[in-house]
Amino acid sequence: MKNTTPETTEEKPLEQVEREVRERLEEWLTRTPYSFNPEASVVKTIIRGIAIRKIKAGDEYCPCRVLSGDLREDSKIVCPCVYSKDEIENDGICLCHLFVGPNYKSG
Numbered sequence: 725m726k727n728t729t730p731e732t733t734e735e736k737p738l739e740q741v742e743r744e745v746r747e748r749l750e751e752w753l754t755r756t757p758y759s760f761n762p763e764a765s766v767v768k769t770i771i772r773g774i775a776i777r778k779i780k781a782g783d784e785y786c787p788c789r790v791l792s793g794d795l796r797e798d799s800k801i802v803c804p805c806v807y808s809k810d811e812i813e814n815d816g817i818c819l820c821h822l823f824v825g826p827n828y829k830s831g
């Protein structure tokens with residue numbers, strides 16, 4: 725028998741983890757000049773990828789980056805990753821296309 729309680733992440737349905745990821749990132753966005761990509765389908769796909777990583781790898785890791793297995797190193801790619809600020813400021817968008825900055829131009 726699995727030694728888990730209903731509160732543990734692996735017991736939560738994917739949709740619930742997705743909701744929690746989205747809520748946390750929405751809250752983070754209120755403290756930044758950034759926003760979600762205006763393409764809702766992109767946001768949905770990336771949030772799903774983050775939620776899957778949370779379930780399978782234990783934290784809300786970037787779905788577009790490779791995990792090293794070193795917890796300290798991998799903490800850099802918990803979304804929003806440490807690289808996102810530079811990416812958004814330089815390109816208007818983060819690597820995964822989840823967040824855009826005021827300088828973002830679609831198309």
Ligand code: SF4
Binds near residue numbers: 803819823
């Ligand atoms: S690239 Fe974007 S989606 Fe991926 S962790 Fe960084 S901020 Fe999050």
